[in-house]
Amino acid sequence: MIKYGFVKLAYPKPETHDSLSALLRAADVFFSKPQQFKDQYTFGDYGNDKGGYTSIGVESVHPNSGKKDSVQNYVFRDDSVVDHHNPELAKPAVAYFREMARLTRCLNSLSSLALDLPLQKFNEVTFPSPPSDKNGLALRIAKYEPVEDIRYGEHTDYQMFTILYTGGEEGLQVQLPSGEFEDVTFEDGFVVNAGDFWAGITNGRWRSVTHRVKGGGARIAVPFFTGPRGSWRVTVGGEELTAGEWLARRLAKSNK
Ligand SMILES: O=C(O)CCC(=O)C(=O)O
Ligand SMILES: [Fe+2]
Numbered sequence: 001m002i003k004y005g006f007v008k009l010a011y012p013k014p015e016t017h018d019s020l021s022a023l024l025r026a027a028d029v030f031f032s033k034p035q036q037f038k039d040q041y042t043f044g045d046y047g048n049d050k051g052g053y054t055s056i057g058v059e060s061v062h063p064n065s066g067k068k069d070s071v072q073n074y075v076f077r078d079d080s081v082v083d084h085h086n087p088e089l090a091k092p093a094v095a096y097f098r099e100m101a102r103l104t105r106c107l108n109s110l111s112s113l114a115l116d117l118p119l120q121k122f123n124e125v126t127f128p129s130p131p132s133d134k135n136g137l138a139l140r141i142a143k144y145e146p147v148e149d150i151r152y153g154e155h156t157d158y159q160m161f162t163i164l165y166t167g168g169e170e171g172l173q174v175q176l177p178s179g180e181f182e183d184v185t186f187e188d189g190f191v192v193n194a195g196d197f198w199a200g201i202t203n204g205r206w207r208s209v210t211h212r213v214k215g216g217g218a219r220i221a222v223p224f225f226t227g228p229r230g231s232w233r234v235t236v237g238g239e240e241l242t243a244g245e246w247l248a249r250r251l252a253k254s255n256k
Contacts, residue, residue: 001194005209006174010189016099020165022092027220030089031072031143041086047251050084051075056145061254062153069152070145077138097139100163100224107161115202125228136227136247144219152213157195158250159227164191171219175210200235
């Protein structure tokens with residue numbers, strides 16, 4: 001986290017891998033459906049509160065590049081309000097979302113220990129009890145087109161952690177402190193990226209890592225984003241604002 005802004009994490013338990021496999025099978029089926037079928041699950045811009053489908057050529061994740069990414073996505077923002085979603089995808093997605101929420105609790109506690117902070121500090125803001133405003137958790141299932149060009153522009157992730165399944169195929173590249181981009185693959189688990197909030201939380205000790213997806217064969221990746229309730233106050237690049245304001249600002253840019 002200090003030098004590279006990411007770590008590799010082996011599957012914590014077999015159930016995680018099983019629920020991921022079920023999700024990948026359902027995703028394969030969903031993305032192979034006709035465009036008109038998939039479009040009925042679009043509920044707004046990428047990043048909207050209901051989640052759902054975003055077609056190819058909508059997202060533009062590199063801030064200010066204006067270049068559209070060669071990817072289609074399906075997003076779940078919740079593990080309970082799912083009636084509007086594609087049912088075949090929602091079933092395994094909810095199970096996987098819950099696995100990821102459990103893993104998020106572990107990573108949050110581990111972070112507190114590493115930073116010498118109260119053990120439940122990050123869990124209290126990610127999973128407030130009773131639930132107050134919306135947290136930043138989101139499951140993204142991304143199907144990349146087989147193209148030679150960069151398929152997902154360079155960016156940092158917006159919030160706390162990204163627990164990313166990349167499969168064994170090349171695609172993900174992270175920027176090293178030297179400025180070079182290096183291929184990262186990990187078949188037996190997740191790549192966990194640090195997002196934009198950590199630098200403010202740790203006084204600059206942990207950094208968010210710039211990464212992108214290079215060209216290659218068709219590929220599915222499954223990032224799970226973790227983030228606090230929207231009203232939590234954060235500092236990003238010297239500016240103090242709420243987590244929700246920062247997330248909305250970054251998402252708005254990625255829809256341009
Ligand atoms: O597809 C990948 O490996 C990376 C995805 C990513 O960077 C993201 O969703 O923020
Ligand atoms: Fe990312």
